[in-house]
Amino acid sequence: MSRPAASADIFQVIADPTRRALLDRLREGEQPVKQLAEPFEMTLPAISQHLQILCEAGLVTQRRAGRQRLYQLNPQPLKQVSQWVADYEQFWQEKLDALGEYLENNSCSER
Numbered sequence: 001m002s003r004p005a006a007s008a009d010i011f012q013v014i015a016d017p018t019r020r021a022l023l024d025r026l027r028e029g030e031q032p033v034k035q036l037a038e039p040f041e042m043t044l045p046a047i048s049q050h051l052q053i054l055c056e057a058g059l060v061t062q063r064r065a066g067r068q069r070l071y072q073l074n075p076q077p078l079k080q081v082s083q084w085v086a087d088y089e090q091f092w093q094e095k096l097d098a099l100g101e102y103l104e105n106n107s108c109s110e111r
Contacts, residue, residue: 013057019050026073
């Protein structure tokens with residue numbers, strides 16, 4: 001997967017489980033890369049690559065504080081994902097409502 005392709009599509013960016021886990025950790029607040037990398041069995045450069053892709057997608061911002069780079073979650077781009085999922089949620093709710101009506105109208109009475 002090339003980096004430009006990954007950063008071009010928010011769905012591709014969040015498809016990676018490591019990146020989703022990094023986003024989850026960043027919900028706790030701003031953190032340096034070493035702290036973010038603690039639970040992962042990866043090198044710091046590998047985590048940094050994932051963070052760079054998240055930054056390119058706008059999901060993460062970074063700032064320098066002395067010698068450290070601190071990363072912070074920017075959830076705004078996830079609205080696109082939320083809206084896409086909401087369309088399917090409405091679809092499935094309509095299907096479940098129709099199933100409920102069918103079952104109510106066609107229930108077997110006990111004999």
